[in-house]
Amino acid sequence: MLSNATVMTTLPAHDFQRALAFYRDRLGLTPHRLTAGGAVFECGTSAFFLYQTASAGSAKNTAMSFVVADVEQEVAALRARGVVFEEYDFPGLKTVDGIADLEGERSAWFIDSEGNILAVSQWT
Numbered sequence: 001m002l003s004n005a006t007v008m009t010t011l012p013a014h015d016f017q018r019a020l021a022f023y024r025d026r027l028g029l030t031p032h033r034l035t036a037g038g039a040v041f042e043c044g045t046s047a048f049f050l051y052q053t054a055s056a057g058s059a060k061n062t063a064m065s066f067v068v069a070d071v072e073q074e075v076a077a078l079r080a081r082g083v084v085f086e087e088y089d090f091p092g093l094k095t096v097d098g099i100a101d102l103e104g105e106r107s108a109w110f111i112d113s114e115g116n117i118l119a120v121s122q123w124t
Contacts, residue, residue, distance in 0.1 A: 006046075075099060106122045
């Protein structure tokens, strides 16, 4: 049954080596496993797979979220590593210093080296 399956996000990269450097140097992550097709990163009890493809960065939505205990602390730590957070001002979504207060969560978004939109989120 799928309800018992483990879910793994899959992220595309135009330049696999550039993406590996971004996830290592900017996000502080180390691949758990390198395969012929890409790299698996483990985060807590979940994982994501990074692979090379020409269609990377074409999605205009959040591709993956990191759920953290303290979004402000995580945003500050990532900014110190050179991550740039997006500012949004749309009906129903406004960030202040990169962080949006939404019903039940606080989130901040950034774009990785390959154009994927990623989020750091805290459930409230």
